[in-house]
Amino acid sequence: MSGTLVDTGHDEAHCVFAAKDFSSGAHPVWCPGCGDFGVLAALERGLAKHGRPPNEVVLVSGIGCSSRLPGYMSCFGFHGVHGRALAVAAEIKLVRPDLDVISVGGDGDGYSIGGNHFIHACRRNVDMLYVVMDNRVYGMTKGQPSPTTEPDWNCDIAPGGIGLRPFNPLSVAIAAGANYVARGFSGDPNGLADLIADGIRWPGFAFIEVLSPCVTFRPEQTEWKKMVRPSALSVDQDRAAATALVLADDGFSLGVLFRGERASAAPALKPQISLADIEREFALGV
Amino acid sequence: MARTSIAVVFAGSGGAGAMTAGAVLLRAAAHAGYYGLMAQLFGAQVRGGESAALVQISTEPIEAQPDRYDLFVALDWDKVEQFAAEIPLDEATVIIADPQAGAVPPSIAKSKGRTVPLSMNDPQASKLERDLRGRHVNMFAVGMVCALIGLGASDVQAAIDNIFAGRGKELIAANAKGAALGAAAAAALTLNLRLDAPRPAARWLISGNQALALGALRGGVRFVGCYPITPATDLVEWLAPHLLKLGGRLVLGEDELASINMALGASYGGTPAMTVTSGPGFSLMIETLGLAVAAEIPVVLIDVMRAGPSTGIASKTEQSDVNLAIYGAHGDAPRVVLAPMSIADCINTAEYAVYVAESLQLPVIVLSDQSLGQTTTVIDPAADRPKPLKRRINGGQPDKPFKRYAIGSDPITPMPLPGTPGYEWVAEGLTHNEVGLPASGAGVHVAQINKRAKKIRRFDPCNYWGASWGNGDVAVLAFGSTIAPAREAARRLAATGRPIRVVALRVLSPLPMNSIARALNGARRIIVVEQNHGAQLYHYLIGQKAIPPNAESVARPGPLPFRPSEIASYVV
Numbered sequence: 001m002s003g004t005l006v007d008t009g010h011d012e013a014h015c016v017f018a019a020k021d022f023s024s025g026a027h028p029v030w031c032p033g034c035g036d037f038g039v040l041a042a043l044e045r046g047l048a049k050h051g052r053p054p055n056e057v058v059l060v061s062g063i064g065c066s067s068r069l070p071g072y073m074s075c076f077g078f079h080g081v082h083g084r085a086l087a088v089a090a091e092i093k094l095v096r097p098d099l100d101v102i103s104v105g106g107d108g109d110g111y112s113i114g115g116n117h118f119i120h121a122c123r124r125n126v127d128m129l130y131v132v133m134d135n136r137v138y139g140m141t142k143g144q145p146s147p148t149t150e151p152d153w154n155c156d157i158a159p160g161g162i163g164l165r166p167f168n169p170l171s172v173a174i175a176a177g178a179n180y181v182a183r184g185f186s187g188d189p190n191g192l193a194d195l196i197a198d199g200i201r202w203p204g205f206a207f208i209e210v211l212s213p214c215v216t217f218r219p220e221q222t223e224w225k226k227m228v229r230p231s232a233l234s235v236d237q238d239r240a241a242a243t244a245l246v247l248a249d250d251g252f253s254l255g256v257l258f259r260g261e262r263a264s265a266a267p268a269l270k271p272q273i274s275l276a277d278i279e280r281e282f283a284l285g286v
Numbered sequence: 287m288a289r290t291s292i293a294v295v296f297a298g299s300g301g302a303g304a305m306t307a308g309a310v311l312l313r314a315a316a317h318a319g320y321y322g323l324m325a326q327l328f329g330a331q332v333r334g335g336e337s338a339a340l341v342q343i344s345t346e347p348i349e350a351q352p353d354r355y356d357l358f359v360a361l362d363w364d365k366v367e368q369f370a371a372e373i374p375l376d377e378a379t380v381i382i383a384d385p386q387a388g389a390v391p392p393s394i395a396k397s398k399g400r401t402v403p404l405s406m407n408d409p410q411a412s413k414l415e416r417d418l419r420g421r422h423v424n425m426f427a428v429g430m431v432c433a434l435i436g437l438g439a440s441d442v443q444a445a446i447d448n449i450f451a452g453r454g455k456e457l458i459a460a461n462a463k464g465a466a467l468g469a470a471a472a473a474a475l476t477l478n479l480r481l482d483a484p485r486p487a488a489r490w491l492i493s494g495n496q497a498l499a500l501g502a503l504r505g506g507v508r509f510v511g512c513y514p515i516t517p518a519t520d521l522v523e524w525l526a527p528h529l530l531k532l533g534g535r536l537v538l539g540e541d542e543l544a545s546i547n548m549a550l551g552a553s554y555g556g557t558p559a560m561t562v563t564s565g566p567g568f569s570l571m572i573e574t575l576g577l578a579v580a581a582e583i584p585v586v587l588i589d590v591m592r593a594g595p596s597t598g599i600a601s602k603t604e605q606s607d608v609n610l611a612i613y614g615a616h617g618d619a620p621r622v623v624l625a626p627m628s629i630a631d632c633i634n635t636a637e638y639a640v641y642v643a644e645s646l647q648l649p650v651i652v653l654s655d656q657s658l659g660q661t662t663t664v665i666d667p668a669a670d671r672p673k674p675l676k677r678r679i680n681g682g683q684p685d686k687p688f689k690r691y692a693i694g695s696d697p698i699t700p701m702p703l704p705g706t707p708g709y710e711w712v713a714e715g716l717t718h719n720e721v722g723l724p725a726s727g728a729g730v731h732v733a734q735i736n737k738r739a740k741k742i743r744r745f746d747p748c749n750y751w752g753a754s755w756g757n758g759d760v761a762v763l764a765f766g767s768t769i770a771p772a773r774e775a776a777r778r779l780a781a782t783g784r785p786i787r788v789v790a791l792r793v794l795s796p797l798p799m800n801s802i803a804r805a806l807n808g809a810r811r812i813i814v815v816e817q818n819h820g821a822q823l824y825h826y827l828i829g830q831k832a833i834p835p836n837a838e839s840v841a842r843p844g845p846l847p848f849r850p851s852e853i854a855s856y857v858v
Contacts, residue, residue, distance in 0.1 A: 078554055079581075081573050090548070095552045120540040
């Protein structure tokens with residue numbers, strides 16, 4: 001199922017950069033078999049396909065296993081506090097429209113502590129990419145239910161399950177105004193790389209939810225590779241139809257699910273006045 | 287006999303136009319060449335709460351709120367009970383009120399001030415008609431006061447033209463007519479409130495919040511992330527259109543957590559950035575303040591303090607965020623804390639804050655307060671400005687990988703702009719090695735803690751540490767909005783042959799120990815005056831051994847301002 005999710009219109013033979021050019025060489029802290037390795041590989045490949053050099057890309061993350069990712073790549077990066085990556089990332093893009101900005105993180109970081117910022121980042125629709133590695137668990141703190149965890153998942157902190165309806169990030173993103181909403185799978189790094197290259201280029205806020213298994217606390221998620229499949233449908237413009245699509249889905253359809261063309265944040269103006277002009281406003285006409 | 291100054295209150299229920307009346311008086315007087323100051327007293331309600339403009343006009347520079355008011359003008363008596371206790375009146379106060387508004391309420395009458403009845407409305411009008419027409423009562427009142435103190439019609443007209451600019455000729459004409467009627471009515475009053483002639487010069491009319499914003503712009507701030515919060519909102523509302531026209535940007539965050547992170551993002555991108563808030567928002571920002579320390583990202587945080595804790599009193603002043611500013615954050619998180627020494631000094635302190643943040647690559651907190659921020663005053667613009675300091679973005683070895691957090695003799699290490707080839711680095715809030723990769727070894731942790739501490743240790747504000755006036759053997763030490771009443775107290779004591787000195791801190795952290803020691807040299811008594819219950823500054827100074835154990839503390843909560851007489855009577 002490699003490289004079939006989206007046509008990026010790029011011939012890899014002509015790429016200036018190779019995936020390895022985007023690797024820092026640092027060894028990830030992730031457990032052997034973690035899905036995030038596949039996402040890291042996909043980001044390296046996707047950025048190589050995209051074709052801009054590592055110094056023109058900024059990776060911004062919060063806290064959690066997946067948020068360690070910027071240190072593993074050779075790009076500029078910002079590893080901040082838990083949940084606030086999108087606020088940092090959007091403003092880097094606003095003051096530096098010459099750079100490509102990608103925010104990465106996990107389901108706890110993005111949907112729980114950072115949930116409010118997720119909604120408003122979609123509303124602002126700044127031209128950037130947000131990749132969430134969703135394993136439906138807080139891994140770094142050793143296995144607590146996250147907003148996307150199934151209600152009956154048994155764990156120490158919530159014996160018998162948390163009993164809450166899982167958060168649906170795709171429908172929220174579509175409703176809140178994101179311009180590009182897709183789902184990828186860490187076990188398909190080539191397909192995910194294509195989505196990443198496509199999402200970076202799509203104007204406005206692009207959101208890719210990546211199914212990325214946690215083999216340590218959610219070993220049953222290794223079965224996801226049997227459950228994922230390319231989505232039969234993709235919706236352009238119609239947010240109601242796209243919302244219906246993602247709400248009806250079982251959560252394992254991969255590919256671009258929605259693309260919109262809502263205007264992104266306007267660039268800053270060229271200076272029209274000087275500080276001296278402002279200071280004159282305070283001067284008394286004596 | 288003419289006078290050199292007058293203190294006037296315009297009071298009314300919210301929406302009656304007390305603040306507008308005060309603004310017209312202040313601007314008309316400033317236009318004529320007087321100094322002046324207007325503080326605002328209001329409650330939490332948007333409409334219909336209590337509201338009073340506290341205006342002083344003087345031939346001399348004026349910074350402190352007065353001990354008492356000479357003139358109290360009631361636009362109505364509806365909400366006066368809610369703030370009467372906060373406005374000092376006495377038997378020499380003249381109270382002007384419309385008999386149709388009802389009897390002078392006991393809370394005001396108990397001052398034994400002389401009441402001057404004056405119809406500001408058509409006596410035949412019903413209450414409904416008065417309410418409908420009420421929007422010009424404030425202009426009648428201010429026209430009357432301007433005439434009483436000797437301001438000319440052209441000064442009043444200039445003030446009205448400025449304040450109502452862009453709101454249509456009809457509105458300006460209607461307001462001018464109201465003021466003219468008031469001026470005409472003043473002639474019938476047997477009151478002599480005339481001021482001495484002013485000494486006009488090129489001056490500015492500015493509020494503390496505007497002055498902080500201007501200083502930040504001068505320092506190079508071109509990005510602001512913020513969230514609405516009283517009493518800081520008018521700062522960012524003034525800033526937003528000006529920033530836009532300067533080619534910058536103000537983003538209204540979804541909360542304060544976002545606001546400060548937005549500022550860090552913009553700063554990381556290379557744009558000097560700031561966030562603006564008050565106590566409750568500042569509390570929310572503390573985690574990211576620690577990130578700015580650890581990741582070494584420049585950012586300016588303005589805290590326009592209000593009464594706390596919790597939501598406290600949103601619209602009223604207090605100096606109770608000292609501990610939060612100096613110590614707030616988990617871990618060892620050294621930062622620089624500044625406080626403007628006056629409304630005029632808000633300009634230079636904010637500009638300086640940007641330079642310190644940029645050059646040291648750390649967060650700089652500016653502690654203002656509601657009293658400084660929402661007071662408008664006439665200033666002589668300072669001739670000097672702080673020396674510009676820039677962020678170090680060049681230098682270092684373009685190694686693979688680049689050592690952003692290199693340990694060496696200079697703790698300030700280059701911070702290349704994203705986009706610079708060969709210098710890719712990750713801003714890191716976890717304990718990190720020289721490259722910026724997370725690390726949990728003891729050696730790495732200590733090395734980076736020491737690096738950041740060294741930046742602070744080497745910071746020398748030189749003559750920006752603060753200021754000292756006078757040379758008596760009693761020293762009053764203060765910061766922010768308590769400096770002005772302390773200086774006024776010192777002036778009065780000096781006039782009675784008892785000179786004291788006033789020592790003002792602009793840099794609260796790290797403490798400028800040598801400068802403080804020089805300023806306090808030879809002082810027999812040291813009195814720390816601050817507007818919070820816990821004596822936060824006093825305990826900090828004692829803890830740092832900046833003052834001796836026998837230093838005295840005058841600490842009380844807000845929101846009432848320190849009056850010069852309160853400080854003078856403690857000293858003697």
